[in-house]
Amino acid sequence: MEMQSWTRNVRKVIPYTPGEQPKVKNIIKLNTNENPYPPSPLVGKAISEVSMDSLRKYPDPACVNLVQAIADYHKKDSSRVFVGVGSDDVLAMSFLTFFNSDKPVLFPDITYSFYDVWADLFRIPYVQKPLDDSFKIKASDYEEECGGIVIPNPNAPTGVAEPVEFFEKIVAAHPECVVIIDEAYVDFGSKSCIDLTDKYDNVLVVRTFSKSRAMAGNRIGYAIGSPELIKYLSDCKFSFNSYTMDTITLAAGVASIADDEYFKEKIDAVIATREWTKEQLSSLGFTFPDSMSNFIFAKHESVNAVFIFEELKKRGIFVRHFSKPERIADYLRISIGTDEEMQRLIKNIKEILGVK
Amino acid sequence: MEMQSWTRNVRKVIPYTPGEQPKVKNIIKLNTNENPYPPSPLVGKAISEVSMDSLRKYPDPACVNLVQAIADYHKKDSSRVFVGVGSDDVLAMSFLTFFNSDKPVLFPDITYSFYDVWADLFRIPYVQKPLDDSFKIKASDYEEECGGIVIPNPNAPTGVAEPVEFFEKIVAAHPECVVIIDEAYVDFGSKSCIDLTDKYDNVLVVRTFSKSRAMAGNRIGYAIGSPELIKYLSDCKFSFNSYTMDTITLAAGVASIADDEYFKEKIDAVIATREWTKEQLSSLGFTFPDSMSNFIFAKHESVNAVFIFEELKKRGIFVRHFSKPERIADYLRISIGTDEEMQRLIKNIKEILGVK
Structure with a gap:
C-alpha cells in the first residue's frame, strides 16, 4: 500500500x-x-472595573448580561438575541447552521466579499446576482426557490440602502429558507429590518459593535431573530465553542449600550x-x-x-x-x-x- | 408545490x-x-495600559505580538504558531481543517466530551476507542489507517498522562492523517510533545491559557505544528473570522507569557x-x-x-x-x-x- x-x-x-x-x-x-x-467613556470605565481575579474563571457562556442589554435596547425578548465575536463570527455560524440545502444561496455580486468565502469554506452552493448599473439590488433576482439569501443593508461597498418593504417581500416569499439581513452599517441613517423578526420566523438580522459603536477592537456582533431560529444558531455555536465572549468584552458591550x-x-x-x-x-x-x-x-x-x-x-x-x-x-x-x-x-x- | x-x-x-x-x-x-x-499581575497592568481610543480600530488580525511571544517561549519559529479564542476554538478549527476523510477519526471513549460534538457538527465519522480498566489508552487501538487522531495528554477527565514516546509511535505511524495532541493540562507535571512538531509535519499540539495561566476569562488557546500545517489551519481560520482575538486579550496574553x-x-x-x-x-x-x-x-x-x-x-x-x-x-x-x-x-x- x-x-x-x-x-x-x-x-x-x-x-x-x-x-x-x-x-x-x-x-x-x-x-x-x-x-x-x-x-463611550463608560466602556473604558467598565473595563477598568473588571476584577483581575475574576479572569481565572470562565466567562458566562450564555452572556446573559450582554444579551439582556441588547434585547432591552431593541425591545425584544432575550430568547431572540445571539451574540458572537464580531458580526463575522455571527455570520459564519449562521452560514454553517442555516445554509445546508442542495439549492444555491443567493447574494449580490458586489457585496461584502466574505460571503463567497464562507460559502466556499462550508461547501455551500451559491449564485451571485449582479447589481444593476446604478449598483442597486434587483428584487426579481431573489424570487426563485433557494437555499438561503444574504444581503447587507445598506450594501457594502456601495453604501446603497433599500427600504424595509423591499426585504419584507423577499422574506415573505421564502419560507423554505433563512434570509439574513446584514445591518453592519444600518445605524448611519437607513431603516432597520429588525421588526421583521417579530412577524417572520425565517429572517435573521445581524449587527456589529465594530462600526457605529466604535468597538472593532473588542469584537462584538449579534443577531436578532425568532426564538426558534436563535435556538438552532445557539446549538451550533455551543457545538463549536462554549466560551466565545470573554469576561472583559462582555462588560464593555453592556457599557456601550448603556450610553445611548x-x-x-x-x-x-x-x-x-x-x-x-x-x-x-x-x-x-x-x-x-x-x-x-x-x-x-x-x-x-x-x-x-x-x-x-x-x-x-x-x-x-x-x-x-x-x-x-x-x-x-x-x-x-x-x-x-x-x-x-x-x-x-x-x-x-x-x-x-x-x-x- | x-x-x-x-x-x-x-x-x-x-x-x-x-x-x-x-x-x-x-x-x-x-x-x-x-x-x-x-x-499574573502583569496581565492586569497590560490590560489597564490598553488605549481606549485604540479599541475603535480592528485588532492585528495576524496577532503578531502574541504569536511571537508564544513562539519565543517554546523556541519555535512564529510560522509554527496559531492562536485562537481558547483551545476549543483552536480544536474546532482543526477538526474543520484537517478531518475531511471518509475514514473515521479516532479518540478515546473516556476523554474530553467536546470531541464527538465537533465531529457531529462537521459530520466527521469517528470511532471512540475504549480505555483499559485502569483508564489507560491502548496504543494498539490507534494502529489502523484513519482520518485523524485526537488525544489529550494528560487525558481528561482521568488525569492520566502518557510519555512522549507513546505519541511519537502514533504520529510516525500515521503520515496519512493529522494527529492532534491536546495539552490543556500538560503544565501540571507531564511531558510535552511540542518537540515532536520539529520532526513530524502531521502533528499538532494544542494548548490553552485557561488552566495553568489562570486566564479562562480571557479566552486564549494556541497550537504548535509544522509551518505547512499551521498555514492550512490559518487559511480556514481566515475563511471563518479574520479578527477572532481582540485588542485587550492580545495584550493580556503577551503579559502572561512575560511573567514566567x-x-x-x-x-x-x-x-x-x-x-x-x-x-x-x-x-x-x-x-x-x-x-x-x-x-x-x-x-x-x-x-x-x-x-x-x-x-x-x-x-x-x-x-x-x-x-x-x-x-x-x-x-x-x-x-x-x-x-x-x-x-x-x-x-x-x-x-x-x-x-x-
Missing part, C-alpha cells in the same frame, strides 16, 4: 483578505470603515462629515451611489482609482480598493473619518488631481 | 454542555478546572495541593488514577458519586459529575483549588461520609 499524505484530507480554501492594518503611526486610516471617535446619548451624538457627527465629504467629492469630479453608511464608494470621472489609491498611500492616507469584480475596479471605498481627516483627504486629492 | 420550511436545511446538533458557572457567591468552585490563583516566575510558582502550588488532596482522598476510601493535571478523578469505595456530588453542592462546593459513559458514573472530577478550599472540601467529605 502506498502511504497517503495528511494533506489529502485538508479543507483547502482561499481566505478572505481583511483591509490593511498599517503598523506605522501618524497615518489617516480610511480603509476599514472604523469609527473616527473612541468608544454618546452613541447618537457620534453617529450624527459621522453622518454630517459624510454629507460634507460627498459635496466635496462631487465638486472634484467624483461620482458615487448615495451612501447611507460610514463610507463613500467613489469613482473619478477621468483619473484612475489605483493611481489615486497609491498617491494617497504615499501621503499617509489609506483608503480601500477592490480589484475584483472588474466593474468596481475604478472605485475607491473611503471611510468617513473626523472633519479634520476628511479636510486633509480632500486637500490631498486636490493635489493629486492638480486642482488648485 | 407545497412550501417547505427553512428548518429542513438547518444543521441540527446536540451541543456540548459546559460545567455550571453558578451565579451565587461564596461557593467553592471545583467543577471546571479553573486555576485558584489570579493571572509567577507562572511556575503558581503551578508548583497547585501541584503541591493536588498531592496533599490525593493523600487525603486515599485515606477516606477514594481510588483514582494518578492525576498529572489540576483535577482528580475519584471514586469512593462504597458511597455513591451522585450522592456525594449533591451533598457537596448543598454545602456550597461544586465538583463535576459525568453521567455518561456509564463506566465513569461512579466518579467525581474534583478540580484543585487553594489549600484552604481543599481543606474545606475534605472536611465536608468527612461529614458526608460520617467519618470523624
